[in-house]
Structure formats: C-alpha cells, structure tokens
Amino acid sequence: MKQLLSQIKIEINKNLFLKDPESSDLGKRIVQNSILLIDKTGFEQFTFKKLGKEINSNESSVYRYFENKHKLLLYLASWYWGWKEYQLVFSTANIPDPRVKLEKAVHVLTRQVEKDTFVSHVDEVVLNRVVVNEFSKSYLTKEVEKEIKEGFFAVYNRLVLRLKELIIDVDPDYLYPSSLASTILEGSLHQHFLKEHFSALTECSAEVSPSDYFIHMINRILKSDKNG
Template sequence: MLNLLSNLKISVPDKIFIKDPESSNLGKRIIEHSILLIDEIGFDSFTFKKLGARIGSNESSIYRYFESKHKLLLYLTSWYWAWIEYQMVFATFNMPDSEAQLFKAIEVVTKTIEEDVTFSHINEVVLNRIIINEYSKSYLTKEVDAENKEGYFVVYKRMIKRLRDMIININSEYKFASSLASTIVEGALHQHFLKEHFISITDCNDSVTPTDFFKQLTINAISK
C-alpha cells in the first residue's frame, strides 16, 4: 500500500502558483517551512522575507513560485482539501450501505488529523492547525469572486459536492443537502477551534468529538 501511495500526487489548481513547488527541492522546502512558520507566528505576521531567512534562500526565489503570500495560503489550503478529498474517496469506495458511507465521509472531514507519511515534506497535523485557524483568510477577501471564477476553490467545492451527493443518496427529498454538507466541513473547523480556545461554548471535549456531533446532527436532519 505504501508503494502505491508513494506515487500519489495531490493536484492543486495551477493558476495558484507560478512554478509548481512539487517540481523542485527548493519548492518542497518552501512548502514544508511555510507550514511550520505560519503555525509558529500566524499568517498575518508571516512574510516571504522571514520564510527566506528560515530556509536560507533569497526572498526573490520564493516569488518565482508564488506571487504573494495570499497565493501561498491558497496553495496550502487547496492541497489540504485535495488530500482530505482523496481520503474521503479512498475510505468510502465500494461501500454498499449509503448511511455507512456518509458516516465514514463525515468522519474523514471532521476527525482529528494524523500525520500521513506519504508526503515527507508536509506535516498534515500542523497544516490542519493552519486550516482551523487561518482558512477563512483565503476567501474572506475583496478578490474572492474573481478568484472563484479562476477556479482557485474548485477542490474545496468538489469535496463538499461529494458529501452533498452522499446526503442526497440517503434522502433525495431533503432540500438543504448543499447547505448541510458545507456546514459539516466548515462547522468541524469551528468546533475544533472552540474545543481548543472557547471550551465554555462547545460540547466537544476529550470524550465528545466534532465527528460525534456532526454525525448526530446529520442523521437527525435527513431522517425521513
């Protein structure tokens, strides 16, 4: 299985980057250390100058891959959602029971992340923290509509549509499948954030997970 997965390439919309960071050792180091640095100091304080100092490279070399730190964040978030989508498809493939398939998909998109050894230059646990804390900054911008037309969010939307289709497969008369699917994905990030920072306003804790909550929410919502 590891030999099979070693050939897996997570695809990110090519308009996000100038040069594919997966195509060189420097590009992979940019991705690896940008994740660690953003986690360490936050996206607002993150700069290409600081990243260049961290990896021992000129700031200008990073601009050969990404035109801005916003585009880098778009790359990281797109990579993350493509990775989650791959896990969802892999985990639910050929499951004959529709409810079990949906529950497995919910588990994949809401669970606490573990590191995937398939990608040695990307720490998925750290990247997940960035998604929880910083993901909204990738789309809460004045340019979001133009970037959406350019296809920057295609992976994220495709993953949610997969989840929506599983909901419809159980109850085709349910009118809010897209809203529920996007709520599961976004809400899981929010519940993980609350669990770490505002524990008084969430029921999620060490024994109750966001997965537990969203499974119950979903089945209650779509039951005929």
C-alpha cells in the first residue's frame, strides 16, 4: 500500500493557497516547518514571521503561498484528511464482509498514527498531533458557512460520507448513519486529546486505544440484519 500511496498526489482546494506549495522546494519547506512550528508553539502563537525564521527566508515569501495562517491550517487539515481517505480506500478495497470492512475503516481512521514514507516533507505523526489539537479552530469561526460553500471542507465531508455508506452497508435500518460517522471521525480526535491531557475523562489509555472504543461502539449499536 505504501508504494501505491507514494505515487498519489493529494488534491487540495486551490483557493486555499496562492501558489501550490508542492510546486517548489520552498513551498515544501513551508509545509514541513509549519507543521513542526504549530506543533511546538500552538496555532495561536504561530505566525508567518516565526515560520520565515525557521525556513531562513523572509515572512513575505510565506505570503506568496498562503494568504493567512487560517488558510494554511485549512490546507494542512485537508492534506491530513486526504491522506486518511487514501488509507481508508486502499485498506478496505478487497474486504467483502461489510462489518469487517467497517471495523477496518474505523481502525484506520481512529488509530494512533505512525510515520510512513508517503511524502518525505510531511511528518504524519506530528501532523496528526496538529490536527488533534488544532482542527476545531479551522471551523469554529464566523466564516465557516462561507468556507463550506467554497469547498474548503470537501475532503473531510467526503470522508464522513464514505464512512456513512459503510455503516449503511452493515445496518441499512440504522436511523443516524451520518451522525455516527461524523461522531467517529471528530470523536477520535477528541479521545486522543483526552488520552493525552484529561486522562480521567476517558477509558482510552496506553492499553485501550480510541480504535478499541469506537469499534466496540459500532458493534453494540449496529445490527447485521433486521433479525440481528
């Protein structure tokens, strides 16, 4: 799977950037170091001026690629969810049993991220931490309706819909497949956050992963057929 993934370019909404960062070494360094710097300082303290220092370039060079740090965060989140989508598609492609397929999908979407060789300038482990800690800041804004219409969250929405369809394949009579799918995707970030910062508020730990929790949830909620 890694060899196949390494040949794929994740498509990002072109309105999120002024110049495609994948088109140059500087752009790739901007992406690489923005992930590291946001992880280090947090999104609130992150600035293009600080990023410019990290890449030994002027602040203005960052602005040639991204209009502001909000769109950079949206870009990083879109890249992350696109990467997750490819993992989901390839991991479940040849699984005929709907429940096994759903369990695999949930595991892929909620598991602890490990470093792979998908893209050399993106540390997926660090990016995962950034998404866990910062993703909600990309949509808890007054501009979210406008940004949804512009397609800034299209990859995330598509991933929820993929998971929804897998839920329906297991239990067509379940009344809330969209709610369950979005709860799993967003809830996985929350459970990873609680595990690291509010351990008393979750059973997830070094021994019990968020994947264990969400797979247990779907198996308790969903019936395999009308008589199940």
